[in-house]
Amino acid sequence: MKKTIIILIVILIGIQFIPLDRTNPPVQSDFDAPADVKAIIKKACYNCHSNETKWVWYTKIAPISFLTASDVHDGRKHLNFSDWNKYAGNFAKVKEKIWEEVREENMPPWQYRIMHSNAQLTQEEKNILRNWALTK
Ligand code: HEC
Structure with a gap:
Protein backbone atom coordinates (compact mmCIF):
# COMPACT_ATOMS: atom_id res chain seq x y z
CA MET A 1 0.00 0.00 0.00
CA LYS A 2 2.70 2.42 1.06
CA LYS A 3 4.75 1.40 -1.97
CA THR A 4 1.79 2.03 -4.32
CA ILE A 5 1.33 5.51 -2.94
CA ILE A 6 5.00 6.31 -3.37
CA ILE A 7 4.94 5.03 -6.94
CA LEU A 8 1.86 7.14 -7.68
CA ILE A 9 3.49 10.24 -6.26
CA VAL A 10 6.62 9.63 -8.31
CA ILE A 11 4.48 9.24 -11.44
CA LEU A 12 2.52 12.41 -10.65
CA ILE A 13 5.73 14.35 -10.22
CA GLY A 14 7.27 12.76 -13.30
CA ILE A 15 4.42 13.70 -15.64
CA GLN A 16 4.82 17.36 -14.67
CA PHE A 17 7.97 17.36 -16.82
CA ILE A 18 6.30 16.18 -20.02
CA PRO A 19 6.57 19.20 -22.34
CA LEU A 20 3.33 20.69 -23.66
CA ASP A 21 2.66 23.47 -26.11
CA ARG A 22 0.94 26.26 -24.18
CA THR A 23 1.80 29.13 -26.45
CA ASN A 24 -0.42 31.92 -27.74
CA PRO A 25 0.63 32.60 -31.32
CA PRO A 26 0.11 36.16 -32.60
CA VAL A 27 -3.44 37.21 -33.50
CA GLN A 28 -3.71 37.33 -37.31
CA SER A 29 -7.11 38.95 -37.82
CA ASP A 30 -9.37 39.17 -34.80
CA PHE A 31 -13.03 38.14 -34.89
CA ASP A 32 -15.17 40.90 -36.34
CA ALA A 33 -18.76 41.13 -35.07
CA PRO A 34 -21.10 43.52 -33.23
CA ALA A 35 -19.93 44.24 -29.68
CA ASP A 36 -22.60 42.16 -27.92
CA VAL A 37 -21.87 39.10 -30.07
CA LYS A 38 -18.16 39.48 -29.63
CA ALA A 39 -18.44 39.79 -25.86
CA ILE A 40 -20.33 36.48 -25.64
CA ILE A 41 -17.95 34.65 -27.95
CA LYS A 42 -14.97 36.10 -26.12
CA LYS A 43 -16.03 34.92 -22.70
CA ALA A 44 -17.38 31.51 -23.78
CA CYS A 45 -15.20 30.43 -26.70
CA TYR A 46 -11.89 32.29 -26.81
CA ASN A 47 -10.04 30.02 -24.40
CA CYS A 48 -10.12 27.21 -26.95
CA HIS A 49 -10.86 28.97 -30.23
CA SER A 50 -8.45 31.89 -30.28
CA ASN A 51 -4.79 32.70 -29.81
CA GLU A 52 -5.70 34.57 -26.62
CA THR A 53 -6.06 31.57 -24.34
CA LYS A 54 -5.94 32.32 -20.63
CA TRP A 55 -3.72 29.59 -19.25
CA VAL A 56 -4.93 29.60 -15.63
CA TRP A 57 -2.96 27.80 -12.93
CA TYR A 58 -4.58 24.37 -13.18
CA THR A 59 -3.88 24.22 -16.92
CA LYS A 60 -0.25 23.95 -15.88
CA ILE A 61 -0.70 20.88 -13.71
CA ALA A 62 -0.58 17.41 -15.25
CA PRO A 63 -2.74 15.49 -15.99
CA ILE A 64 -5.30 18.34 -16.32
CA SER A 65 -2.82 20.18 -18.51
CA HIS A 78 -11.39 23.60 -36.05
CA LEU A 79 -12.22 27.26 -35.54
CA ASN A 80 -9.91 30.14 -34.70
CA PHE A 81 -11.38 33.56 -33.96
CA SER A 82 -7.84 35.01 -34.12
CA ASP A 83 -7.62 34.09 -37.78
CA TRP A 84 -11.10 35.23 -38.71
CA ASN A 85 -10.32 36.50 -42.21
CA LYS A 86 -9.32 33.07 -43.31
CA TYR A 87 -13.07 32.30 -43.38
CA ALA A 88 -13.79 35.24 -45.70
CA GLY A 89 -16.07 34.02 -48.47
CA ASN A 90 -17.31 31.37 -46.06
CA PHE A 91 -18.69 33.53 -43.26
CA ALA A 92 -22.33 32.49 -43.68
CA LYS A 93 -21.40 28.83 -43.34
CA VAL A 94 -19.07 29.35 -40.39
CA LYS A 95 -21.66 31.44 -38.55
CA GLU A 96 -24.30 28.79 -39.16
CA LYS A 97 -21.97 26.13 -37.78
CA ILE A 98 -21.27 28.24 -34.70
CA TRP A 99 -24.99 28.61 -34.02
CA GLU A 100 -25.59 24.91 -34.63
CA GLU A 101 -22.99 23.95 -32.02
CA VAL A 102 -24.40 26.42 -29.49
CA ARG A 103 -28.03 25.46 -30.17
CA GLU A 104 -27.28 21.77 -29.69
CA GLU A 105 -25.29 22.58 -26.55
CA ASN A 106 -22.18 20.90 -27.97
CA MET A 107 -20.26 24.13 -27.43
CA PRO A 108 -18.87 25.16 -25.06
CA PRO A 109 -18.21 21.53 -24.04
CA TRP A 110 -20.10 20.46 -20.89
CA GLN A 111 -16.95 19.80 -18.86
CA TYR A 112 -15.87 23.37 -19.61
CA ARG A 113 -19.27 24.78 -18.62
CA ILE A 114 -19.02 23.06 -15.24
CA MET A 115 -15.72 24.82 -14.57
CA HIS A 116 -16.73 28.21 -16.03
CA SER A 117 -20.19 29.39 -15.04
CA ASN A 118 -19.98 32.39 -17.38
CA ALA A 119 -19.64 30.01 -20.33
CA GLN A 120 -23.10 28.68 -19.54
CA LEU A 121 -24.99 30.85 -22.02
CA THR A 122 -28.35 32.33 -21.06
CA GLN A 123 -31.34 32.22 -23.37
CA GLU A 124 -30.84 35.90 -24.07
CA GLU A 125 -27.21 35.38 -25.04
CA LYS A 126 -28.21 32.50 -27.29
CA ASN A 127 -30.81 34.70 -28.98
CA ILE A 128 -28.15 37.30 -29.68
CA LEU A 129 -25.91 34.66 -31.25
CA ARG A 130 -28.76 33.20 -33.26
CA ASN A 131 -29.83 36.55 -34.69
CA TRP A 132 -26.27 37.32 -35.67
CA ALA A 133 -25.56 33.89 -37.11
CA LEU A 134 -28.69 33.63 -39.19
CA THR A 135 -28.60 37.16 -40.63
CA LYS A 136 -26.71 37.39 -43.89
C1 HEC B 1 -12.84 23.75 -23.70
C2 HEC B 1 -12.52 24.18 -25.03
C3 HEC B 1 -13.62 24.71 -25.93
C4 HEC B 1 -14.47 25.77 -25.72
C5 HEC B 1 -14.54 26.67 -24.51
C6 HEC B 1 -15.26 25.89 -26.92
N1 HEC B 1 -14.90 24.92 -27.82
FE1 HEC B 1 -15.65 24.68 -29.69
N2 HEC B 1 -14.45 23.04 -29.99
C7 HEC B 1 -13.52 22.58 -29.08
C8 HEC B 1 -12.87 21.41 -29.65
C9 HEC B 1 -11.79 20.60 -28.94
C10 HEC B 1 -13.43 21.21 -30.92
C11 HEC B 1 -13.07 20.15 -31.95
C12 HEC B 1 -13.53 18.79 -31.59
C13 HEC B 1 -15.00 18.71 -31.44
O1 HEC B 1 -15.74 19.01 -32.39
O2 HEC B 1 -15.45 18.35 -30.34
C14 HEC B 1 -14.43 22.25 -31.10
C15 HEC B 1 -15.21 22.39 -32.24
C16 HEC B 1 -16.04 23.47 -32.48
C17 HEC B 1 -16.77 23.67 -33.69
C18 HEC B 1 -16.83 22.69 -34.81
C19 HEC B 1 -16.06 23.03 -35.97
C20 HEC B 1 -16.16 21.92 -36.99
O3 HEC B 1 -15.37 21.98 -37.88
O4 HEC B 1 -17.00 21.01 -36.86
C21 HEC B 1 -17.45 24.85 -33.57
C22 HEC B 1 -18.34 25.53 -34.60
C23 HEC B 1 -17.18 25.35 -32.24
N3 HEC B 1 -16.32 24.49 -31.60
C24 HEC B 1 -17.72 26.50 -31.72
C25 HEC B 1 -17.55 26.92 -30.42
C26 HEC B 1 -18.22 28.07 -29.86
C27 HEC B 1 -19.16 28.98 -30.65
C28 HEC B 1 -17.83 28.15 -28.57
C29 HEC B 1 -18.29 29.15 -27.53
C30 HEC B 1 -19.70 29.36 -27.40
C31 HEC B 1 -16.90 27.07 -28.31
N4 HEC B 1 -16.78 26.33 -29.46
C32 HEC B 1 -16.26 26.85 -27.11
C33 HEC B 1 -13.24 23.12 -27.85
C34 HEC B 1 -13.89 24.19 -27.26
Missing part, protein backbone atom coordinates in the same frame (compact mmCIF):
# COMPACT_ATOMS: atom_id res chain seq x y z
CA PHE A 66 -2.91 17.32 -21.05
CA LEU A 67 -6.65 17.81 -21.47
CA THR A 68 -6.61 21.60 -21.67
CA ALA A 69 -3.67 21.71 -24.07
CA SER A 70 -5.28 19.17 -26.35
CA ASP A 71 -8.65 21.01 -26.25
CA VAL A 72 -6.97 24.27 -27.20
CA HIS A 73 -4.92 22.64 -29.92
CA ASP A 74 -7.97 20.90 -31.39
CA GLY A 75 -10.25 23.87 -30.85
CA ARG A 76 -7.97 26.26 -32.71
CA LYS A 77 -7.61 23.80 -35.56
Whole structure:
Protein backbone atom coordinates (compact mmCIF):
# COMPACT_ATOMS: atom_id res chain seq x y z
CA MET A 1 0.00 0.00 0.00
CA LYS A 2 2.70 2.42 1.06
CA LYS A 3 4.75 1.40 -1.97
CA THR A 4 1.79 2.03 -4.32
CA ILE A 5 1.33 5.51 -2.94
CA ILE A 6 5.00 6.31 -3.37
CA ILE A 7 4.94 5.03 -6.94
CA LEU A 8 1.86 7.14 -7.68
CA ILE A 9 3.49 10.24 -6.26
CA VAL A 10 6.62 9.63 -8.31
CA ILE A 11 4.48 9.24 -11.44
CA LEU A 12 2.52 12.41 -10.65
CA ILE A 13 5.73 14.35 -10.22
CA GLY A 14 7.27 12.76 -13.30
CA ILE A 15 4.42 13.70 -15.64
CA GLN A 16 4.82 17.36 -14.67
CA PHE A 17 7.97 17.36 -16.82
CA ILE A 18 6.30 16.18 -20.02
CA PRO A 19 6.57 19.20 -22.34
CA LEU A 20 3.33 20.69 -23.66
CA ASP A 21 2.66 23.47 -26.11
CA ARG A 22 0.94 26.26 -24.18
CA THR A 23 1.80 29.13 -26.45
CA ASN A 24 -0.42 31.92 -27.74
CA PRO A 25 0.63 32.60 -31.32
CA PRO A 26 0.11 36.16 -32.60
CA VAL A 27 -3.44 37.21 -33.50
CA GLN A 28 -3.71 37.33 -37.31
CA SER A 29 -7.11 38.95 -37.82
CA ASP A 30 -9.37 39.17 -34.80
CA PHE A 31 -13.03 38.14 -34.89
CA ASP A 32 -15.17 40.90 -36.34
CA ALA A 33 -18.76 41.13 -35.07
CA PRO A 34 -21.10 43.52 -33.23
CA ALA A 35 -19.93 44.24 -29.68
CA ASP A 36 -22.60 42.16 -27.92
CA VAL A 37 -21.87 39.10 -30.07
CA LYS A 38 -18.16 39.48 -29.63
CA ALA A 39 -18.44 39.79 -25.86
CA ILE A 40 -20.33 36.48 -25.64
CA ILE A 41 -17.95 34.65 -27.95
CA LYS A 42 -14.97 36.10 -26.12
CA LYS A 43 -16.03 34.92 -22.70
CA ALA A 44 -17.38 31.51 -23.78
CA CYS A 45 -15.20 30.43 -26.70
CA TYR A 46 -11.89 32.29 -26.81
CA ASN A 47 -10.04 30.02 -24.40
CA CYS A 48 -10.12 27.21 -26.95
CA HIS A 49 -10.86 28.97 -30.23
CA SER A 50 -8.45 31.89 -30.28
CA ASN A 51 -4.79 32.70 -29.81
CA GLU A 52 -5.70 34.57 -26.62
CA THR A 53 -6.06 31.57 -24.34
CA LYS A 54 -5.94 32.32 -20.63
CA TRP A 55 -3.72 29.59 -19.25
CA VAL A 56 -4.93 29.60 -15.63
CA TRP A 57 -2.96 27.80 -12.93
CA TYR A 58 -4.58 24.37 -13.18
CA THR A 59 -3.88 24.22 -16.92
CA LYS A 60 -0.25 23.95 -15.88
CA ILE A 61 -0.70 20.88 -13.71
CA ALA A 62 -0.58 17.41 -15.25
CA PRO A 63 -2.74 15.49 -15.99
CA ILE A 64 -5.30 18.34 -16.32
CA SER A 65 -2.82 20.18 -18.51
CA PHE A 66 -2.91 17.32 -21.05
CA LEU A 67 -6.65 17.81 -21.47
CA THR A 68 -6.61 21.60 -21.67
CA ALA A 69 -3.67 21.71 -24.07
CA SER A 70 -5.28 19.17 -26.35
CA ASP A 71 -8.65 21.01 -26.25
CA VAL A 72 -6.97 24.27 -27.20
CA HIS A 73 -4.92 22.64 -29.92
CA ASP A 74 -7.97 20.90 -31.39
CA GLY A 75 -10.25 23.87 -30.85
CA ARG A 76 -7.97 26.26 -32.71
CA LYS A 77 -7.61 23.80 -35.56
CA HIS A 78 -11.39 23.60 -36.05
CA LEU A 79 -12.22 27.26 -35.54
CA ASN A 80 -9.91 30.14 -34.70
CA PHE A 81 -11.38 33.56 -33.96
CA SER A 82 -7.84 35.01 -34.12
CA ASP A 83 -7.62 34.09 -37.78
CA TRP A 84 -11.10 35.23 -38.71
CA ASN A 85 -10.32 36.50 -42.21
CA LYS A 86 -9.32 33.07 -43.31
CA TYR A 87 -13.07 32.30 -43.38
CA ALA A 88 -13.79 35.24 -45.70
CA GLY A 89 -16.07 34.02 -48.47
CA ASN A 90 -17.31 31.37 -46.06
CA PHE A 91 -18.69 33.53 -43.26
CA ALA A 92 -22.33 32.49 -43.68
CA LYS A 93 -21.40 28.83 -43.34
CA VAL A 94 -19.07 29.35 -40.39
CA LYS A 95 -21.66 31.44 -38.55
CA GLU A 96 -24.30 28.79 -39.16
CA LYS A 97 -21.97 26.13 -37.78
CA ILE A 98 -21.27 28.24 -34.70
CA TRP A 99 -24.99 28.61 -34.02
CA GLU A 100 -25.59 24.91 -34.63
CA GLU A 101 -22.99 23.95 -32.02
CA VAL A 102 -24.40 26.42 -29.49
CA ARG A 103 -28.03 25.46 -30.17
CA GLU A 104 -27.28 21.77 -29.69
CA GLU A 105 -25.29 22.58 -26.55
CA ASN A 106 -22.18 20.90 -27.97
CA MET A 107 -20.26 24.13 -27.43
CA PRO A 108 -18.87 25.16 -25.06
CA PRO A 109 -18.21 21.53 -24.04
CA TRP A 110 -20.10 20.46 -20.89
CA GLN A 111 -16.95 19.80 -18.86
CA TYR A 112 -15.87 23.37 -19.61
CA ARG A 113 -19.27 24.78 -18.62
CA ILE A 114 -19.02 23.06 -15.24
CA MET A 115 -15.72 24.82 -14.57
CA HIS A 116 -16.73 28.21 -16.03
CA SER A 117 -20.19 29.39 -15.04
CA ASN A 118 -19.98 32.39 -17.38
CA ALA A 119 -19.64 30.01 -20.33
CA GLN A 120 -23.10 28.68 -19.54
CA LEU A 121 -24.99 30.85 -22.02
CA THR A 122 -28.35 32.33 -21.06
CA GLN A 123 -31.34 32.22 -23.37
CA GLU A 124 -30.84 35.90 -24.07
CA GLU A 125 -27.21 35.38 -25.04
CA LYS A 126 -28.21 32.50 -27.29
CA ASN A 127 -30.81 34.70 -28.98
CA ILE A 128 -28.15 37.30 -29.68
CA LEU A 129 -25.91 34.66 -31.25
CA ARG A 130 -28.76 33.20 -33.26
CA ASN A 131 -29.83 36.55 -34.69
CA TRP A 132 -26.27 37.32 -35.67
CA ALA A 133 -25.56 33.89 -37.11
CA LEU A 134 -28.69 33.63 -39.19
CA THR A 135 -28.60 37.16 -40.63
CA LYS A 136 -26.71 37.39 -43.89
C1 HEC B 1 -12.84 23.75 -23.70
C2 HEC B 1 -12.52 24.18 -25.03
C3 HEC B 1 -13.62 24.71 -25.93
C4 HEC B 1 -14.47 25.77 -25.72
C5 HEC B 1 -14.54 26.67 -24.51
C6 HEC B 1 -15.26 25.89 -26.92
N1 HEC B 1 -14.90 24.92 -27.82
FE1 HEC B 1 -15.65 24.68 -29.69
N2 HEC B 1 -14.45 23.04 -29.99
C7 HEC B 1 -13.52 22.58 -29.08
C8 HEC B 1 -12.87 21.41 -29.65
C9 HEC B 1 -11.79 20.60 -28.94
C10 HEC B 1 -13.43 21.21 -30.92
C11 HEC B 1 -13.07 20.15 -31.95
C12 HEC B 1 -13.53 18.79 -31.59
C13 HEC B 1 -15.00 18.71 -31.44
O1 HEC B 1 -15.74 19.01 -32.39
O2 HEC B 1 -15.45 18.35 -30.34
C14 HEC B 1 -14.43 22.25 -31.10
C15 HEC B 1 -15.21 22.39 -32.24
C16 HEC B 1 -16.04 23.47 -32.48
C17 HEC B 1 -16.77 23.67 -33.69
C18 HEC B 1 -16.83 22.69 -34.81
C19 HEC B 1 -16.06 23.03 -35.97
C20 HEC B 1 -16.16 21.92 -36.99
O3 HEC B 1 -15.37 21.98 -37.88
O4 HEC B 1 -17.00 21.01 -36.86
C21 HEC B 1 -17.45 24.85 -33.57
C22 HEC B 1 -18.34 25.53 -34.60
C23 HEC B 1 -17.18 25.35 -32.24
N3 HEC B 1 -16.32 24.49 -31.60
C24 HEC B 1 -17.72 26.50 -31.72
C25 HEC B 1 -17.55 26.92 -30.42
C26 HEC B 1 -18.22 28.07 -29.86
C27 HEC B 1 -19.16 28.98 -30.65
C28 HEC B 1 -17.83 28.15 -28.57
C29 HEC B 1 -18.29 29.15 -27.53
C30 HEC B 1 -19.70 29.36 -27.40
C31 HEC B 1 -16.90 27.07 -28.31
N4 HEC B 1 -16.78 26.33 -29.46
C32 HEC B 1 -16.26 26.85 -27.11
C33 HEC B 1 -13.24 23.12 -27.85
C34 HEC B 1 -13.89 24.19 -27.26
